[in-house]
Amino acid sequence: MAEKRSPCVVLGVTGSIAAFRAADLASAMVQKGWEVHAILTGDGARFITPLTLAALTHRPVHTSLWEEGEGGRMSHLDLARLADVVVVAPATADCLARTAHGMAGDVLGAVLLASQAPLVLVPAMNTQMWKHPATQANVKVLTQRGANWVGPAEGRLACGEEGPGRMAPVEQIIAGVERLVRTRSAK
Numbered sequence: 001m002a003e004k005r006s007p008c009v010v011l012g013v014t015g016s017i018a019a020f021r022a023a024d025l026a027s028a029m030v031q032k033g034w035e036v037h038a039i040l041t042g043d044g045a046r047f048i049t050p051l052t053l054a055a056l057t058h059r060p061v062h063t064s065l066w067e068e069g070e071g072g073r074m075s076h077l078d079l080a081r082l083a084d085v086v087v088v089a090p091a092t093a094d095c096l097a098r099t100a101h102g103m104a105g106d107v108l109g110a111v112l113l114a115s116q117a118p119l120v121l122v123p124a125m126n127t128q129m130w131k132h133p134a135t136q137a138n139v140k141v142l143t144q145r146g147a148n149w150v151g152p153a154e155g156r157l158a159c160g161e162e163g164p165g166r167m168a169p170v171e172q173i174i175a176g177v178e179r180l181v182r183t184r185s186a187k
């Protein structure tokens, strides 16, 4: 009988003030027995270090499109193929805009464009940024393309405002990803 392999999650982390919470999320995913490959954007790395995510996922963190893959392979394409689920948590307004427009100028964008795995987006941003028609138009496009959303939650934001924009709690993200992983492995 074929051995059951662990679900492979590609976890994109972008430049939101909530990026430090990706550490708890990565750790919870690893504790689930999932194989977690983290991607950190350049601005994400201003909020959390690649070392933190590498230590928690027990794997190198992808930060550049230009890193050399194993045996000269293109690691963004390997990551895209490997993923059972791609999760972006937190996802900035800018990341949602780039993704809605299919921009592949960084390793996360390239993976998002190349992957056929289900996508989970976990937005985190200021309430006005979330409510802005530009962001809402991007949300609509991404939803029409099949993106799954967890959050944003409502409450007090880092900027001091109240409203929607908080990154969803880790347990809620894990539950959302788990549903997709289960559906995939049932196929």
Ligand SMILES: Cc1cc2nc3c(=O)[nH]c(=O)nc-3n(C[C@H](O)[C@H](O)[C@H](O)COP(=O)(O)O)c2cc1C
Binding pocket: 013, 014, 015, 016, 017, 018, 041, 042, 043, 044, 091, 092, 093, 094, 095, 124, 125, 126, 129
């Ligand atoms: C202190 C600080 C906090 C920020 N927090 C957020 C945030 O929570 N959500 C967001 O969409 N953008 C936030 N930004 C703006 C993003 O960092 C900026 O749009 C960046 O270009 C996003 O890059 P990335 O999506 O490639 O990681 C913040 C900027 C600063 C300086």
